[in-house]
Amino acid sequence: MTVLVVTNDFPPRQGGIETFVRSLCDELPDVVVYTSREPGDTAYDATLPFPVIRDRTSTLLPTARATRRAVQLMHEYDADRVLFGAAAPLGLMGPALRRAGARRIVAMTHGHETWWAGVPGVRRALRRIGDAADALTTVSAWCAEQIAPALSPAAVRRMHRLTPGVDTKRFHPGCGGEQIRKGLGLDGVPVVACVSRLIRRKGQDTLIRAWPSVRQEVPDAALLLVGGGPDREYLEELAASVGVADAVVFTGAVPWAEIPPYVDAADVFAMPCRTRRFGLEPEALGIVTLEASAAGKPVVVGDSGGAADTVRHGTTGYLVDPYNPAAVGVRIVELLTNAQHGVALGAAGRKWVEDEWSWRRTGSTLRELLGV
Template sequence: MTVLVVTNDFPPRQGGIETFVRSLCDELPDPVVYTSHEPGDTAYDATLPFPVIRDRTSMLLPTARITKRAVLLLREYDADRVLFGAAAPLGLMGPALRRAGARRIVAMTHGHETWWAGVPGTRQALRRIGDAADTMTTVSSWCADRITPALSPAAVRRMRRLTPGVDTSRFFPNCGGEQVRKGLGLEGIPVVACVSRLIPRKGQDTLIRAWPHVLAAVPSAILLLVGGGTDRERLEDLALAVGVRSSVVFTGPVPWADIPPYVDAADVFAMPCRTRRLGLEPEALGIVTLEASATGKPVVVGDSGGAGDTVRHGETGYLVDPYNPAPTGVRIAELLTDPARARAMGAAGREWVRRDWSWSRSGAVLRELLDV
């Protein structure tokens, strides 16, 4: 039973949704991916055990040309199941693919569909997407609550939760952190890491503003910001203005395959993510937080959208107000100055992720929804 996966979110482009979609492909018996063009995609696609068809554009949209191409691929590969990696806007192709022979259609939602649900015009489009799919999935209870009012009663009844998993064979304690520390000259130094794109929603600026509070308790602590992004120059300027630039290390972009050791290099993982643009830009879940837990790290996470689903407050880490640097700094300092507590939270987080956040569990849910 071939599944046509239609998505803009696919490696070598990096991000949580990209990891989510790519990993789900491994859980399907016979996937075919139709996705957008990305620099470096030819070399990446050659490593995969299933076909990937790249459009000439850098973003798929439900235009007549792209819809026709998707229909042709459905027929060429004799596919009768369709998975939309993100429901909006690609799920608008659902009726055409149904007419072409798709027996089951699953449309995944993440964070941006929550603002589609609240804006006139896109709200109606999201309703059409929900009606065209056999199932619309959500990654968190928060996302489900925001999307449900935009859908028809029948589509709401068909909704299911489909969360990403964590590859605990990649993310585990001592998976290379010492080598990263050595390479960065951070051996024996308390390290707090944020592994994420450098964009305003992720809250790296809150960490920088919180850093004087951390240094007051742990003067040698280093803030390790792992990743690239449009916000780097602003963050560097902010670190200078706050007076902590010498205590903040920017790694720049890190390939997806090399990420686990950077997470492992931390004593504490922190990402005070926040909701922006009047609620239109939330953190839908935050898979990197779960990856940090799998690596045995205590986590400090901002209370935004569905991010609260990735931490058990007081057990695997702390949920903090992402707009208030001082309490964020206090929580980080607590963990750095109490290694026994930090280790206990990290161990609890790893056990929780191993039990409840496996890819095999997510794959089983998706196979059921696609009836494969």
């Protein structure tokens, strides 16, 4: 039973959804991927144990041409199961793929479908996607609450939670952080790390605004911003303007395979993510927070969308107001000045991830939904 995965979110493009979809492919017994073009894709695809067919475009859309190609691939690879890596808009191909012989169709939702649910025109499209799928998955309880009102009652009954798993063999205490600290000149320095693309929603600017107050209490504390993105120049200028340029270290983009040691380099992981654009741009989940917990780090996370699902407040870390730099700073100082407390939160986080956020559990859920 071959599964055709239809998605725009696939490496070498970097991001949480891309990592999620790629990892799910390893949980399926037989898979073929239909996705969009991306710089470096030929070399990347050559490393994979399954076929990847790239569309000629950089963004795969549910056009008649792309739908015909998906149907051709179903026949060519004898695929009778379909997984849409992101329900909107590619899930609109669902009825055509059903007619072509798809026995089970699963459409995954992440975060952007939540604004589809609130906009009249595309809301109807989301309803059609839900009606065409045998299962519509959500990454968090918050996402499910936002999407459900746009769906038919029958589609709501077919909603299931499907969360990313965490590879606790890659993310664990001592997975290379010491070498990263030495390489960056941070050996022996209290380090708070944020691992994410440099975009406004992730809240790196909130951390920089909090840093003067953090340094008043912990004078040598360093802020490590891991990742690339369009906001780097803005963040560098902000750090200079508030007088902490010497305390903020930018790594630039880091390949996904090399991320664990950067997480391990931190004493505290912090990502005060926030909801932007009048509620249309939330944080759907935030798998990197769970990866930090797996590495035994206490976490400080912004209260946005489904991000609350990634922390047990007071047990594995803290949920904070992402629009309040002072409050964020207070939690960071608390963790940096009470190492024993931070270690306890990190240990609790590690156990929680091992117990409830495994890829084994995620893969089992997906295979059940697809009937493979």
